Amino acid sequence: MTTLRMVRSASLPPQLKFKRQQHMSLCFSHLSFRYFADGPDVIHQLSGEIPDGRITVLAGPSGQGKSTLLYLAAGLYPDAAGQISSGQVRVDGQDPAALSPGARCRLTGLLFQNPDLQFCLDTVENELAFCLENLAQPPAAISAALEEAIDFSGLSALRRRQLVSLSGGEKQRVALACVRLLQPRWLLLDEPLANLDPASGRFLLQRLQSWQQEARFSVLAVDHRIENWLGIADDLRLLQPDGSISAAWPFPRRRQDRPAFDQLLQQHGLIVPGRSYREQAARLQGSPFLPLATGRLAGAGPAPAEPATEQSDGPPALALQNLTLQAGGRYLLREADASFQAGRVYALLGQSGCGKSTLLRAILGFSRYQGSIRLAGRRLRAGRPPAPGTLGLVTQSPQDQFVGGSVLEEVTAGQPDTEQTRRKAESILRQIRLWRFRDLSPYQLSQGQQRRLGVASLLLSSCPVLLCDEPTYAQDLAATLALMDQLLTVCREGGRLLLFTTHDRQLAFEYADEVWEIQGEALKRAAAES
Amino acid sequence: MRQLNPSLKALSLLLLTLLLAALRQPWLNLSVFALCGLLMLLSGVRPRALLLTVLPLLILGAGLFFSGYRFAADSALRQVAAPGAASPVLPFKNSLLSQADASRVSNGLVLASRVFGFAGPGLLLALTTDRVRLVRSLGQSLRLPPLFTYGLLAAWGMFSQMNLEYARARAAFRARGIRVTPLSLRLLRPLLIKSVRWSEALAIAMESKGFEGHARRSSWRTVPIRLSDWLFLGLCLLPAIGFFI
Numbered sequence: 001m002t003t004l005r006m007v008r009s010a011s012l013p014p015q016l017k018f019k020r021q022q023h024m025s026l027c028f029s030h031l032s033f034r035y036f037a038d039g040p041d042v043i044h045q046l047s048g049e050i051p052d053g054r055i056t057v058l059a060g061p062s063g064q065g066k067s068t069l070l071y072l073a074a075g076l077y078p079d080a081a082g083q084i085s086s087g088q089v090r091v092d093g094q095d096p097a098a099l100s101p102g103a104r105c106r107l108t109g110l111l112f113q114n115p116d117l118q119f120c121l122d123t124v125e126n127e128l129a130f131c132l133e134n135l136a137q138p139p140a141a142i143s144a145a146l147e148e149a150i151d152f153s154g155l156s157a158l159r160r161r162q163l164v165s166l167s168g169g170e171k172q173r174v175a176l177a178c179v180r181l182l183q184p185r186w187l188l189l190d191e192p193l194a195n196l197d198p199a200s201g202r203f204l205l206q207r208l209q210s211w212q213q214e215a216r217f218s219v220l221a222v223d224h225r226i227e228n229w230l231g232i233a234d235d236l237r238l239l240q241p242d243g244s245i246s247a248a249w250p251f252p253r254r255r256q257d258r259p260a261f262d263q264l265l266q267q268h269g270l271i272v273p274g275r276s277y278r279e280q281a282a283r284l285q286g287s288p289f290l291p292l293a294t295g296r297l298a299g300a301g302p303a304p305a306e307p308a309t310e311q312s313d314g315p316p317a318l319a320l321q322n323l324t325l326q327a328g329g330r331y332l333l334r335e336a337d338a339s340f341q342a343g344r345v346y347a348l349l350g351q352s353g354c355g356k357s358t359l360l361r362a363i364l365g366f367s368r369y370q371g372s373i374r375l376a377g378r379r380l381r382a383g384r385p386p387a388p389g390t391l392g393l394v395t396q397s398p399q400d401q402f403v404g405g406s407v408l409e410e411v412t413a414g415q416p417d418t419e420q421t422r423r424k425a426e427s428i429l430r431q432i433r434l435w436r437f438r439d440l441s442p443y444q445l446s447q448g449q450q451r452r453l454g455v456a457s458l459l460l461s462s463c464p465v466l467l468c469d470e471p472t473y474a475q476d477l478a479a480t481l482a483l484m485d486q487l488l489t490v491c492r493e494g495g496r497l498l499l500f501t502t503h504d505r506q507l508a509f510e511y512a513d514e515v516w517e518i519q520g521e522a523l524k525r526a527a528a529e530s
Numbered sequence: 531m532r533q534l535n536p537s538l539k540a541l542s543l544l545l546l547t548l549l550l551a552a553l554r555q556p557w558l559n560l561s562v563f564a565l566c567g568l569l570m571l572l573s574g575v576r577p578r579a580l581l582l583t584v585l586p587l588l589i590l591g592a593g594l595f596f597s598g599y600r601f602a603a604d605s606a607l608r609q610v611a612a613p614g615a616a617s618p619v620l621p622f623k624n625s626l627l628s629q630a631d632a633s634r635v636s637n638g639l640v641l642a643s644r645v646f647g648f649a650g651p652g653l654l655l656a657l658t659t660d661r662v663r664l665v666r667s668l669g670q671s672l673r674l675p676p677l678f679t680y681g682l683l684a685a686w687g688m689f690s691q692m693n694l695e696y697a698r699a700r701a702a703f704r705a706r707g708i709r710v711t712p713l714s715l716r717l718l719r720p721l722l723i724k725s726v727r728w729s730e731a732l733a734i735a736m737e738s739k740g741f742e743g744h745a746r747r748s749s750w751r752t753v754p755i756r757l758s759d760w761l762f763l764g765l766c767l768l769p770a771i772g773f774f775i
Contacts, residue, residue, distance in 0.1 A: 071734075080734050105740035117731035120684060120739070126662050129750035134740035142750045164691070178739060364701050366694075385700065389707030399727070401702045402720060414706035443723055461706055 024052040024092050026073055026186060026220060028245070031087035033068060033077070041085065042068050048245025050237070052092070052186075055212055055219040056248070057229050059270055060239035062448040062476045066222040067113070069239070070188045073220070074110040075099060091186055102135060109184030113191040113474060114397075115171035119163045124155055124174050127163060131181045145181055153177040153207065165328045167353025169200025176204060180211065187212075189221035193228050194474040195396065197351040197503045205232050224476045226265060227273030238268055271477045277510050281481050315377030317342040317465050317497040318363070320523070322371035327358050335371065336523035338516060340497050342464060345488060347508030348501045349526055350518035356501040357396075359518070360467050364391060375465060389414070392463035392496075394487070396470045398454035399443060407445070408438040410457050424460060432456050448479050455486045466491060468500035472507060484511050531573040531654065536664035537671040538759040543651035546766035550647040553772045556639040559647030562769070566650030573658045580653075587649050591642040598638035651766075661686050667753035677743030684732050688725065695724055 026049070033043040043065040050056050058066055071077040072089050075096025089096065096104055112118045121127045128149055132142045150159055153173045158166065163174065172192055179187055187208075193201035209232045212219055223229065226236065235248035252261045265272045266283060316339035325333040332355030340346050350356045362369045365385035373380045380386050395401045404410035411425040429435040432452045437445060442453055451471075458466065471487060472480040488511065491498035502508050508515045509528045517526035531539070550559055570580055665679045699720045703710045710716055 074738060076734050076738060080730065080737075100745070101737045101742050102740045102745055105738060110738050112731075112735065114731075117728065118735040118738075120680065120687075120732060120736050120741070122662055122687070130741075131739045133747050133750055134742070134745075136746050136748045138748060139750050139752075142748070146750075182740065366697050366701070385704055388704040388709050391705055393701060393705040395698070395702075399720075399724070400698050401705065403703050403706055403708065403716070405719065414708045443727075457706070463705065463707070 025090075026050040026052075026092075026218070027090045028069070028072075029087050029090075031072070031089060032085040033065070033072060033082055034085055035082040037083065042082070043072075044243045045087070046239075046243045046245070047087075048237070050218070050220055050245075052218040053216050054234040055209070055229075055232060056221070056235045056237055057226065057233045057251075058220060058222050058237050058239060058245070059224060059226060059268075060476075061241075061269060062224075062479050063446045064239050064241070066239055067190050070110060070190050070220070070222055072097075073186070074108045074188050075104045076110070105131075105134070105182050106184055108186045108188055109179040109182050111172070111175050111179060111187070111189045111192045113194050115168055115175055115195075118175055119171070121163070123160055123162055124150075124166075124177075125159050127174060128177055128181060131178050135182075149177040149180045152180055152211070154203070167200075167351075168195045169197065169204070169352035172196060172200070172204055176207060183215075183217075185217055187217060187219045189219065189223070191223055191474045192221070193223065193225070195352070195470060195503070198505075200352050201228055205229070208232075224271060224474065226270055230273065236264075269477055271480075277481060277484075277507060280477060284478065284481070315374065316340055317376055318499065319374040319377075320371070321374070323359075323362075323373065323523075324370040325355055325358055325362055325367070326369075327355070327367075331521050332358055333518065333523055334521045338523055340465075340499060342497050343492065343495045344497060344513045345491055345511060346497070346499045347512035347515045348499060348518070349503070349505060349508055349515060350501075352503075354518045356518060357469055359523075360469055360499075360501065363467060364393070389461070389463055390465065392458045392461060392466040394454055394458065394466065394468040394471055394500075396473050398447075398450040401454055401457070402442045402450075404442065404457075406439050407434055407442055407453060410442050410453055411460060413457070415460050421460070428456050428459050448475070451475065451479070451483060452486070455483055455490070458490055462494070464496050466496055466498045468498065470502060471500050472502065472504065480507070531569050531658040532660065533758070534762055535667050535671060535753055535755045535759045536659045537667040537753075538755055538763060539659065540655055540664070542759075542763040542766040543655050545763075546651050546769065547648055549767070549769045549772075550644065553769060554640045555769075555772055556636075556643035558769055558772060559640075559643035563643075563646035563650035566654040570654055570657055575657045579657075583649075583653060587645055591645045594645060595638040595642035598641035599634045602634045602637040663751075663753055666749055666751060670749060670753055671755060675744055676741070676747055680736065680741065684729070684736070688728060688732070691728075692721070692725075695721060699724075 028046050028048050031043055031046045032041045034041045046065075046069070058069070060066055068077065068082075071080070072084075073091060073096065075091075075098075077097075078084050079097055091107055094107065096108055099107065119127050121130050125146065128146050129142055132145060137145070150156055153176050155170075155173060155177060158170060158174075163171065166174065175192075192204065196204070205228060208219070219233075221229070221233070229236075230251060233251050235250055237248055238246040240246055249261070249264060252258050262272045262275070266280070269284065272280060318340040320336055320338045323333055323336045324331065325336075348356050348359070358367060361367045362382075363373055363380070363386075365380065365383060368383040370382075373382075375386055375390055393401055402410060404413045407429065408425060411428055412421050415421045415425075426435060429438055434445070434449060434453060434456075437449070442450060445453060455471070466487070468487065471483055475483060484507070487498055487500070490496065500512075508526075515526040515528075516523060546562065550562060567580060567584075571577060661683060665683045668674045668679045668682075669676060696717065699717045700710060700712075702720070703716065708716075
C-alpha cells in the first residue's frame with residue numbers, strides 16, 4: 001500500500017527564452033505563505049530581489065522559512081504543499097509554479113538537503129539518464145551529456161554503483177551531476193553540505209564555482225555555515241525577523257576585510273569561522289538569538305557536573321573489542337578496540353562514508369560485525385538489538401526516533417503513568433517551550449522544535465548510554481549551542497555515556513572529553529588541530 | 531534469462547502460471563519449479579539465496595499436502611472408488627494403499643505442488659529481472675504511461691528500504707525502554723507517516739528533475755523484443771499440451 005503522490009499531468013509548457021532580458025532576477029514581493037489554511041504564515045509579507053549571475057548565500061535563524069522560500073522559488077510549492085496567501089514569486093519574470101515540470105527544471109534546479117530523498121532510480125548512470133529522458137533527449141545526446149557530467153562530478157568510478165551504497169558526499173556529487181545535466185538558469189541549494197565532511201564539501205563547492213564562472217548562471221544557497229562559502233560566494237544576505245531580505249554584503253576577498261565581515265556574522269547570530277563555540281555562546285548572551293533550550297549556554301552559565309574520571313572500578317559503559325565492520329564488500333573498520341566510560345562525552349569524527357553511522361548501527365544491532373561489543377560488560381549478540389532501555393538514541397533526523405502520538409506522549413513514553421511523570425514532563429516541555437504544543441503530533445512541529453523534542457524526550461528515561469548521530473546537523477548557532485547544552489546536561493547529571501558523531505572538528509574538541517576518529521579502517525584517538 | 535525482454539517474460543510466466551492453475555498435474559508443477567530453479571542458477575542467482583527461499587515453500591507445501599489429504603472432497607473419493615477406476619495421478623494398482631487413500635494423496639500432492647508451480651515462475655521473474663529494465667520495457671513494449679511505470683519503480687525502491695525503516699522504528703521504541711513485538715501495531719504509525727513523507731519527497735524530487743506523468747519522454751536504453759523472447763513464450767505455453775492428453 002503506497003501513498004505515492006505522483007506529479008500532476010503537465011500543462012503545455014510556455015516557451016522559455018533564456019536570452020538576457022530586463023527581468024533577470026529572483027524576486028519576492030509581499031510574499032506570504034502558510035502550510036495549513038487555518039495556520040499561521042510561515043513567511044509573512046516577504047520582499048526582496050536577488051540579482052542574477054551571482055552566487056548568493058541566504059542565512060538567518062532556523063525556522064524562519066529559508067528552505068520554504070527555496071521550494072517556492074523552485075516552483076514546487078504551493079503545488080506540493082501549502083498555499084500562497086498573498087504576494088508573488090518571479091524568477092526571471094516568470095511564475096515558476098505556473099510552468100510545467102519539464103520547462104521549470106530548465107529555469108530552476110534544486111539541490112536538496114537530504115541526498116537520500118532526491119533519487120528516483122537505482123544506479124548513478126540510470127539516475128543521470130532519467131533527467132535527460134524527462135526532457136525527451138535522444139539516446140545519443142544522453143550518452144554524450146552523461147559522460148561529460150560524470151567527468152565533471154568525478155563519478156567515473158561510481159557510475160554503475162547502486163545509489164543506496166554511496167556515502168552522503170558521493171550522493172551530493174550525483175545530485176550536482178543531475179543539475180549539471182538539466183542546466184537550470186537558477187541553481188537553488190538547500191544546505192547541500194549539511195552532512196558532508198569538509199573535504200567532500202570543498203570538492204562540491206569548487207566544482208560548482210568553476211561551473212558557475214564558466215556558465216554565469218545564478219546560485220542561491222541556504223546555509224548556516226558561512227565558512228563553507230568563503231572564497232566561493234559573492235554575496236551574503238540575511239532573512240530578517242521583519243520578513244525582509246537584507247541588502248547584499250559582499251564576501252571578503254582580502255584578509256583585511258575579514259574582521260568587519262566576522263563582526264557582521266556575530267551581530268546576526270551566525271557561526272563565525274574560526275571562533276570557539278564557547279566564545280560565541282558568551283557573546284550571544286542577551287542577544288535576540290539566545291537559544292530556546294535549557295536557558296543555559298555551554299560555557300556561559302554554571303558548568304555541568306564534572307566528567308567522570310577516566311579510570312573506573314567497573315567495566316566500561318561501552319567497549320569495542322577487535323571490532324571489524326564491513327559494508328558493500330569493503331572494510332570500514334579492522335580489529336578496532338575502544339572503551340567508553342559512563343559520565344563522559346565522546347565525539348566520533350571521520351569522512352563521509354568512513355563508517356561512523358555504520359558503527360552506531362552495529363551497536364544498535366542493525367548490522368553484523370566480527371569481534372565484540374560490550375555494554376556494561378555484557379557482550380551483545382552481533383546483529384541483535386540490545387535489551388530495551390539500555391541504549392538511548394538521538395538520530396540525525398528526529399523523525400526517526402518519535403514513538404508517541406503527541407508531544408506530551410513523546411516525553412512520557414516508556415515511563416510509568418503517574419502524576420509525578422506528568423509533572424516532570426510538563427516541566428521539561430515548558431523548559432523547551434513546547435508545552436503549548438503538547439497535544440500536537442511531533443511530526444507537526446518545525447524542524448528545530450522536533451530536534452529539541454528529540455533530545456528532551458531522553459530526559460525522563462534512564463538508559464545509561466546515549467548515541468547521537470550528527471546531533472547538530474543543519475542547525476544554526478543558537479540551536480547548535482542549545483542542543484549540545486541539553487545533551488551535556490543529560491549526560492553529566494545522569495552519569496551517562498554520550499557518544500556523538502559529527503563532521504565539525506571544533507564542536508568535537510570543545511564539547512567532548514575524548515575525540516575519536518575513523519581513518520583508514522582504524523579507530524583511534526584524534527589530536528586537536530592547531 | 532536476464533537478457534529477455536522483461537515485459538514479455540512477465541507475460542509468459544503469468545500465462546504459464548494460469549495454465550498450471552487450470553491443470554491438476556503435480557509432476558508438471560514440480561517439473562516447472564525444477565526448470566525455473568535451474569534457469570535461476572544459470573542466470574547467476576546464488577544457490578544459498580535460492581535454498582533460503584525454498585525452505586518456507588517446503589513448510590507451506592507440507593501444510594497444504596496434509597490439508598489436501600485430510601479434506602479431500604467426497605466426490606473425488608467416490609469417483610476413484612468406482613469399479614475399474616484408476617488413480618488419476620499415482621500408479622497405485624495392487625499397492626497397499628486403498629484407492630481412496632491414493633486419491634487423498636493425489637489431492638494433497640496437487641495442492642502442495644501448486645505452491646511450487648506458482649512460486650517457481652514468480653521467483654524466476656523477481657530474481658532475474660532488473661527493475662529499471664522492466665520499467666523501460668513496460669513503457670516501450672506495452673506503452674504504459676510513465677506515471678504508472680515510474681510510480682511502480684518508486685514504490686519498489688521504497689519497499690526495499692522498508693526493512694531499514696522497520697529496524698529504525700523498533701530501535702526507537704527500545705531506546706525508550708518499550709518492548710515491541712515484531713508485528714506490533716505500535717510500529718505501524720511511524721512507518722505509515724514515514725511512507726507518506728518519503729513518497730512526497732520522492733515525488734518532489736522527480737518533479738524537480740522535469741518528470742511529468744503523461745509527457746513524452748525518450749529512453750536512453752531500448753529494450754528490444756527478440757526471437758528468444760518468443761521462444762521463451764512458446765516454452766511457457768508448452769504445458770497447454772496437457773489439455774489434449
